[in-house]
Amino acid sequence: MAEPFTRHTGLVAPLDRINVDTDQIIPKQFLKRIERTGFGQFLFYDWRFTGDGSPDPGFVLNEDRYRGATILVAGDNFGCGSSREHAPWALQDYGFRVIIAPSFADIFYNNCFKNGLLPVVLPAGTVRRMLENAAEQPRYTVSVDLERQVVTEPDGASDRFEVDPFRKTFILKGLDEIGWTLQYEDDIAAYERTQRTG
């Protein structure tokens, strides 16, 4: 059951890369846990930490000024690669509530909604501006209103984003998708009677 998401205002961290894959978001050696929790400590592990396990000062999330960031802005095709839901689990456990990018990989995008983590698609030009603002302006903070489907920047500039109505409804209310589908139990059973599956 997903955590509901309605609106959120938070500090922006810029991850100015395209094609950030799920192997970077959560490397494979951390996929052996049998829980959904506790993955935040391993987020972007190979970028955040050097070979000896100390924080890499060159990585954006290790900069003091982005401590407490809850909105991640990144380049095209964020979340490409594997289907591991450990990727949104790690982002959320680390503290992120919103990921903004010009485009996302399908499975990752879908997985986010199941976990109350909102992926927001904005035009490439807007994302570029936000990446630059987050790099240049101290404590650059934006607001995301899912109900109105609007992202508002500190100077008042706002951008509308699109989201599928059913995904929006589910994440706004934190609805249990399985419970929703099970209300069609009779339809599923009827379908099964018409099929010779297996």
Added chain:
Amino acid sequence: MPAKTMYEKVWDQHLVREAADGLAVLYIDAHLIHEVTSPQAFEGLRSAGRKLRRPDLTYATMDHNVPTTDRSLPMTDDIARLQIEMLVRNCEEFGVPLYDLDSPHNGIVHVIGPELGITQPGKTMVCGDSHTSTHGAFGALAFGIGTSEVEHVMATQCLLQKRSRTFEIRIDGALSEGVTAKDIILNIIRRTGTAGGTGTVIEYTGSTVRSLSMDERMTICNMSIELGARAGLIAPDDTTFEYLAGRAFAPKDAEFDRAVDRWRGLATDDEAGFDERLTLHADELVPQVTWGTNPGMVTDVTGVVPDPGGMASENDRRAAEKALAYMALEPNTSITDIEVDRVFIGSCTNSRLSDLRAAADVIKGRRVSPRVTALVVPGSHSVKRQAEAEGLDRVFTEAGFEWREAGCSMCLGMNPDILQPGERCASTSNRNFEGRQGRNGRTHLVSPAMAAAAAVAGHFVDVRNW
């Protein structure tokens, strides 16, 4: 009736209900599960007090983190062992058939599904693994899902979905000797980039596709996800039906004949349209090698490492610069001058019998270069047994390859088979992301024949001249 693509036919046949806004409850015919993406889903069922609706349509194996060394020894990785034990307990509790490490049918989930005949034309299939697209080679609509959806399928045998756009990739012409299905799909991703198929279901068509074996078709469909597509499909034909006849889960006798009649009807109607199209000429292809850190960073074996300075898009240029720094490659280096330290032949992309045969052909009577450590990991116990019956294991071991037990192994390095920092690997797997095969490991994706030739030469060579 309006003309339909194969995707639309399979979709329509599996609709439990479709709302006006396009949200569909789609029935799933086969659910494959493995140890890494299922424990949280089983736990979700348990904590909600839900049943697993169709254990008879659920099939489990362990493949991702299993050791490929002597299986009679205890696993040294306690956390991986716990995950495997968890799968055993969960399958017992929920009544799911499990092909565990001792089963003669154990292997990589996308290798054993087809081997057992679970994979069939027209089925909907899902698995908590992005390379589920492999099964599309049979005309099954097959795609990867996250763990929440694994739980959803366990509880309801359905998924909530919206229709994808359709993408025809047509490949015509004859492949040259030494050019393979792997080179076709790498060349496609080179053209489209890793997001070129996002939001689509691909259908691979054309004379080249028709001439490919099932193993080769699986290699192509397997990597559909690497261009971002939900799934890849190939229309079933006599090659498909011959492969399936006699398999454990395939229909038998008269029922098989009726199934074939039904399966023939799945092909895309002549008048049906696709949202996107791409055409390739197979006769122009040469062996492909990746030079960067995603599967779209590909060039010809006869080519050179590209110069980021010459790239038109700022995004591409910066991505290429980062990739070359990670890969420790200079622009304009000839691909055949790149030396390798490791060779990995395996993964759900290229670990089937014909892949091993192709690699064995190349190395027969030769020796692995002293600078190279080379590994062959068959895709399943069954592939391993057949290869051993043909003597392929001896060809590999006599050449200096290690001959291992089945599993995902160094494709993602969840088990002990990983690259050391700085090592460079010619790999038949599907992803060359940073750290994929081990922290700071450098991966070049190639076909099995190209990987085998690199093992012997110690650097990339054009296998057409072998």
